[in-house]
Amino acid sequence: MPYSPTIDIYTVPTSLGLPFSHWSTMSRFVVTGHAGFIGFHVARQLLEHGHEVLGVDAITDYYDPSLKRSRLQSLRHFDKLVGEEFELEDADRLLRSITNFEPDVIIHLAAQAGVRYSLEAPFAYIQANLVGTFNLLEAARISKPKHLLLASSSSIYGGNQSLPWSETDRTDSPMSLYAATKKGTEDLAHSYSSLWGIPTTAFRFFTVYGPMGRPDMALYKFVKAAFDGDAIDVYGHGKMRRDFTYIDDLVRAIVALINTPPVKNSPVGTADSLSPVAPYRSVNLGGGVPVELMSFIESVEQATGRTLKKNMLPMQMGDVLETYSETTLLRELIGEIPRTPVTTGVVSFVDWYKSYFHIDSTT
Numbered sequence: 389m390p391y392s393p394t395i396d397i398y399t400v401p402t403s404l405g406l407p408f409s410h411w412s413t414m415s416r417f418v419v420t421g422h423a424g425f426i427g428f429h430v431a432r433q434l435l436e437h438g439h440e441v442l443g444v445d446a447i448t449d450y451y452d453p454s455l456k457r458s459r460l461q462s463l464r465h466f467d468k469l470v471g472e473e474f475e476l477e478d479a480d481r482l483l484r485s486i487t488n489f490e491p492d493v494i495i496h497l498a499a500q501a502g503v504r505y506s507l508e509a510p511f512a513y514i515q516a517n518l519v520g521t522f523n524l525l526e527a528a529r530i531s532k533p534k535h536l537l538l539a540s541s542s543s544i545y546g547g548n549q550s551l552p553w554s555e556t557d558r559t560d561s562p563m564s565l566y567a568a569t570k571k572g573t574e575d576l577a578h579s580y581s582s583l584w585g586i587p588t589t590a591f592r593f594f595t596v597y598g599p600m601g602r603p604d605m606a607l608y609k610f611v612k613a614a615f616d617g618d619a620i621d622v623y624g625h626g627k628m629r630r631d632f633t634y635i636d637d638l639v640r641a642i643v644a645l646i647n648t649p650p651v652k653n654s655p656v657g658t659a660d661s662l663s664p665v666a667p668y669r670s671v672n673l674g675g676g677v678p679v680e681l682m683s684f685i686e687s688v689e690q691a692t693g694r695t696l697k698k699n700m701l702p703m704q705m706g707d708v709l710e711t712y713s714e715t716t717l718l719r720e721l722i723g724e725i726p727r728t729p730v731t732t733g734v735v736s737f738v739d740w741y742k743s744y745f746h747i748d749s750t751t
């Protein structure tokens with residue numbers, strides 16, 4: 389079914405030009421967090437290619453739920469989407485919904501996201517990320533998908549000093565509760581994979597950005613400040629470096645990985661993080677090109693045509709100086725590293741932002 393844009397939403401390009409071999413023969417997908425930034429883009433790609441999707445999202449108010457509703461609104465034309473609104477903590481409902489749907493694949497993206505908010509609202513992280521993930525795993529145990537894919541985070545590398553971060557590095561120095569719950573997500577999933585033989589891939593995402601992105605993240609805040617004429621807070625005095633990942637690149641990699649479920653005792657290549665006891669691996673999803681924060685801000689200034697006022701500040705609690713993804717495993721699994729340059733990705737975000745908020749930047 390063709391994608392029908394709505395007048396209230398800027399539509400990002402929907403075809404990622406994926407080679408046919410990357411499209412799954414598996415056709416029934418559960419996507420948790422489908423109203424969220426990444427889940428929305430993943431669900432849309434699957435729907436675009438004719439797959440059935442059961443989306444589960446509680447539309448939490450961590451950030452303005454109207455953005456989540458707008459994302460869902462732009463999916464409304466897909467009759468192969470069944471969207472359900474409830475918390476993962478509702479174990480009975482989650483189990484019922486997933487087992488009734490009989491998915492081939494479960495993509496678990498719903499979570500309480502954000503490093504900094506985990507200092508303010510730790511309870512939400514334990515509930516959504518640990519209790520919610522446990523309930524999801526129980527549903528997977530019963531429904532037996534061919535592949536379970538779930539979101540972890542680059543933040544689990546914590547205080548690791550040796551860069552780039554590789555999937556085979558230790559991850560036992562989390563620096564925030566968010567990171568600890570993502571480490572817990574991986575460990576819970578590994579135990580279920582080992583016990584019940586569920587082929588499982590844990591994605592370690594590196595600072596994902598793009599159209600329809602999250603208001604709590606730096607790019608959104610910078611662009612908003614540029615158009616509102618406000619100052620931005622620049623942490624780490626602008627010296628922090630981030631391996632930014634453009635959303636289309638991320639979705640392209642996720643879709644390619646769907647068809648690559650881990651097989652016990654069958655590592656691919658030399659860099660595989662495959663568990664010695666389970667069909668389980670973790671994979672970095674980052675381009676391997678860290679960008680300094682000040683250079684990222686310059687891209688925002690160029691794309692918006694505005695010069696930002698900057699409050700230069702020290703690093704915040706829980707933050708790390710640099711994130712940098714080792715990419716060998718991803719290349720070995722999917723044959724490429726999708727890499728949209730930050731300057732291009734930021735322009736796409738700004739185009740979306742202007743359209744979404746009806747901003748005429750010439751005035």
Ligand SMILES: NC(=O)c1ccc[n+]([C@@H]2O[C@H](COP(=O)([O-])OP(=O)(O)OC[C@H]3O[C@@H](n4cnc5c(N)ncnc54)[C@H](O)[C@@H]3O)[C@@H](O)[C@H]2O)c1
Nearest residue numbers: 421424425426446447448475476498499516539593595596
């Ligand atoms: N965006 C990034 O840069 C990034 C980086 C690392 C990891 N991640 C992880 O990727 C996943 C998706 O992140 P995102 O950026 O799309 O975040 P998001 O906040 O936009 O999406 C998460 C969705 O989950 C839903 N949700 C939260 N708690 C829930 C619960 N208890 N029950 C049901 N639904 C719930 C929210 O309503 C939201 O729509 C998350 O697991 C996040 O931790 C994201």
